[in-house]
Amino acid sequence: MKIAMAEIPMERTIKVHFFTGESKEVSVEEAKKILEEIYNDPLGGLVADGKTNEVIWQIGPDVEEIIVLEMMLGGG
Amino acid sequence: MLTRSELARYDRQIMVRGFGVEGQEKLKQARIFIAGAGGLGSAAATYLMAAGVGMIRVVDHDMVELSNLNRQVLHWDEDIGKKKVDSATEKLKRLNPSLKVEAIEEMITEANISQLVAGFDLIVDAMDNLPTRYLLNKVALEKNIPLFHGAVYGFEGRAMTIIPGETACLKCVYRGVIPGEKFPVIGVTPAVIGCIQATEAIKYIAGIGQLLANRLLIYDGLNMKFTEFRLKKDPNCEHCGQLVRGKK
Numbered sequence: 001m002k003i004a005m006a007e008i009p010m011e012r013t014i015k016v017h018f019f020t021g022e023s024k025e026v027s028v029e030e031a032k033k034i035l036e037e038i039y040n041d042p043l044g045g046l047v048a049d050g051k052t053n054e055v056i057w058q059i060g061p062d063v064e065e066i067i068v069l070e071m072m073l074g075g076g
Numbered sequence: 077m078l079t080r081s082e083l084a085r086y087d088r089q090i091m092v093r094g095f096g097v098e099g100q101e102k103l104k105q106a107r108i109f110i111a112g113a114g115g116l117g118s119a120a121a122t123y124l125m126a127a128g129v130g131m132i133r134v135v136d137h138d139m140v141e142l143s144n145l146n147r148q149v150l151h152w153d154e155d156i157g158k159k160k161v162d163s164a165t166e167k168l169k170r171l172n173p174s175l176k177v178e179a180i181e182e183m184i185t186e187a188n189i190s191q192l193v194a195g196f197d198l199i200v201d202a203m204d205n206l207p208t209r210y211l212l213n214k215v216a217l218e219k220n221i222p223l224f225h226g227a228v229y230g231f232e233g234r235a236m237t238i239i240p241g242e243t244a245c246l247k248c249v250y251r252g253v254i255p256g257e258k259f260p261v262i263g264v265t266p267a268v269i270g271c272i273q274a275t276e277a278i279k280y281i282a283g284i285g286q287l288l289a290n291r292l293l294i295y296d297g298l299n300m301k302f303t304e305f306r307l308k309k310d311p312n313c314e315h316c317g318q319l320v321r322g323k324k
Contacts, residue, residue: 039251046249048306053303053305054305054306055292055307069305072229075203076114076138076144
């Protein structure tokens with residue numbers, strides 16, 4: 001006898017790593033908000049796909065984790 | 077044509093496979109513009125001069141201060157109060173007297189940048205502020221001059237090489253403007269990054285190896301890690317978005 005298992009849809013989450021070392025897991029919507037904030041921040045910054053290390057401007061369907069890089073300007 | 081003395085002086089790098097006499101001759105013909113005689117500029121200029129780059133122009137408008145000396149190794153205790161460009165060129169000339177070093181004590185502005193970089197083969201971005209870095213980026217794209225970018229903060233540093241029309245530019249990567257501020261830095265960090273910039277410049281001139289093109293290299297000295305991020309040109313970039321690849 002086969003027992004039918006009800007499939008409970010799992011909400012997709014994104015792992016967010018900050019280059020400073022901190023990490024957290026957030027919803028896709030929240031990850032999109034983080035990305036948007038980084039790119040709209042007048043101080044700037046970058047977001048990269050955590051698996052490919054490619055800099056991204058949007059959270060595509062394959063993105064599972066992101067890395068947030070802050071702006072850097074020092075040199076003198 | 078290299079002289080007998082030059083062949084002896086650069087013997088160890090002429091021995092490097094793929095570099096050879098031809099690479100050395102290319103370095104001798106090269107003209108490099110270094111924006112900034114601080115931490116990054118000290119390291120980059122020292123190694124480019126030692127490597128035999130024919131002509132270097134250093135531009136900076138600051139004076140040497142005591143707090144510079146933990147990282148700006150071209151400036152020594154006795155130089156405090158001197159113009160940085162004078163202090164830097166004096167050491168560079170002593171390091172390799174047969175080469176040409178030019179010091180320009182000026183603030184790089186939108187009005188003078190085009191004239192300052194005219195005739196140079198490449199630009200080393202050794203600045204400490206983003207507005208001037210953006211000016212360098214823009215002029216490099218306009219004049220089709222490769223730009224070798226470096227930045228530091230604390231134990232961390234970054235480097236990337238911008239080939240106009242081919243790679244992501246600085247403005248593809250950074251958009252904002254950080255207000256000028258005093259930033260923390262361990263003295264060796266700009267030395268590591270400045271040497272990476274110099275390495276990239278030497279490779280570009282010699283036409284060997286793989287450049288940090290479309291790659292942002294991040295150095296984390298605290299954990300001793302190098303991480304690389306892949307970059308893409310931003311088609312909407314306000315500096316290079318419309319740029320069509322062109323050869324010099």
